[in-house]
Amino acid sequence: MIYRRVALIGLGLIASSMAHAMRAGGLAGEIVGTAKSAETRATAKALFCDRVTDTAAEAVQGADLVVLCVPVGAMAALAEEIGPHLAPGATVTDVGSVKQAVIAAVAPHIPADVHFIPGHPLAGTEHSGPKAGFASLFQNRWWLLTPPDDADPAAVARLRSLLEAMGANVDTMDAPHHDLVLAVTSHTPHLIAYTMVGVADDLRRVTDSEVIRYSAAGFRDFTRIAASDPTMWRDVFLTNKDATLDILGRFTEELFALQRAIRLGDGDHLHAYFTRTRAIRRGIIEAGQDTDAPDFGRVMAPVKGG
Ligand code: NAP
Numbered sequence: 428m429i430y431r432r433v434a435l436i437g438l439g440l441i442a443s444s445m446a447h448a449m450r451a452g453g454l455a456g457e458i459v460g461t462a463k464s465a466e467t468r469a470t471a472k473a474l475f476c477d478r479v480t481d482t483a484a485e486a487v488q489g490a491d492l493v494v495l496c497v498p499v500g501a502m503a504a505l506a507e508e509i510g511p512h513l514a515p516g517a518t519v520t521d522v523g524s525v526k527q528a529v530i531a532a533v534a535p536h537i538p539a540d541v542h543f544i545p546g547h548p549l550a551g552t553e554h555s556g557p558k559a560g561f562a563s564l565f566q567n568r569w570w571l572l573t574p575p576d577d578a579d580p581a582a583v584a585r586l587r588s589l590l591e592a593m594g595a596n597v598d599t600m601d602a603p604h605h606d607l608v609l610a611v612t613s614h615t616p617h618l619i620a621y622t623m624v625g626v627a628d629d630l631r632r633v634t635d636s637e638v639i640r641y642s643a644a645g646f647r648d649f650t651r652i653a654a655s656d657p658t659m660w661r662d663v664f665l666t667n668k669d670a671t672l673d674i675l676g677r678f679t680e681e682l683f684a685l686q687r688a689i690r691l692g693d694g695d696h697l698h699a700y701f702t703r704t705r706a707i708r709r710g711i712i713e714a715g716q717d718t719d720a721p722d723f724g725r726v727m728a729p730v731k732g733g
Contacts, residue, residue, distance in 0.1 A: 429589045431456040434490035436483045436505060437497035438462040438471040440551060441522045443560025445494065446475035448593040451562045461486040462557070470557040484512045492589070495521035495533070500662040503532035510536035518542040518582050524609065524659070526573045526602035528666035534575075542582035545573045547605065548595060549613075553654040566594035567715060573602040610670035614663055615678060618671070620652035621660075648723075 433455040435442040449455045460476040461483050462468050468479040480486045487493045487509045495502055519537055523529040526545050537543040550568035570590045574583050587597045627638050688696035711717050718724045
């Protein structure tokens, strides 16, 4: 057991996956949870929480680890609510996809005798809610921590040992760097996927049934990303504004360069560009972050009437 009592605030995909992983590994003495709706709390109680409470203030009492697992936009009000109820010596962490905005929202409400160690698991699916979680979600996935310079090394080490016991690889970096890295690897790609799916939806010359029927040509992978939770992603773009706009600016320039190459019939430019990008995929596979199997290892049911 690494923590005696863990309080999970918000009981969706990430919190439920943490609870399943902690239970599987015997990592927490007691798992207490709370969420906005009574329905989510009841589901969590049935599936993975030892105890649920109606309010976050009650949930954090006596907890030696508190994990904020709510959308980024809900963090400030939550931190204000729990601040006076945190136990001295406890650790507070979060799983928000953006770090600078969460730190600005949460840190002012954390008492001096409580450790605040912000975090972000680079793991997820397009599903949300308390039934979406599973114990292996964090297996071999990165979990980034952005502790302040004066963070207590023992508190950081203890949190790290929990995350590693759940299967994650842990790294630390500063919050502005985190937000830039994630703008490149996650936030902007999501925006592009949302846009592409929106464009297909708007294109009346191609029927909806054609878009769906022939989606395996590439579009399907955009739709998986574009099915991600609207609240979570709204908050990501509202709070990681500068880094996302920076990367989107670069993206737009590259897109115009490719558009120009297509217009001018500049095959050398296109070929060189696609050769460079193909190497990135190899790097991801070699790092063990995706499968080498064709089409992500999908096993497809035969197409009816196709
Ligand atoms: P989720 O499945 O949509 O769950 C969010 C949970 O937060 C729900 O249980 C919701 O309660 C609860 N909640 C919302 N506002 C609340 C409030 N004011 N007080 C108490 N509970 C509240 O979300 P998720 O995917 O687990 O994401 C949670 C966090 O993890 C977000 O900050 C997100 O940026 C981050 N994250 C997500 C992913 C991903 O791929 N999904 C990956 C890494 C990090 P109800 O169910 O009652 O509405």
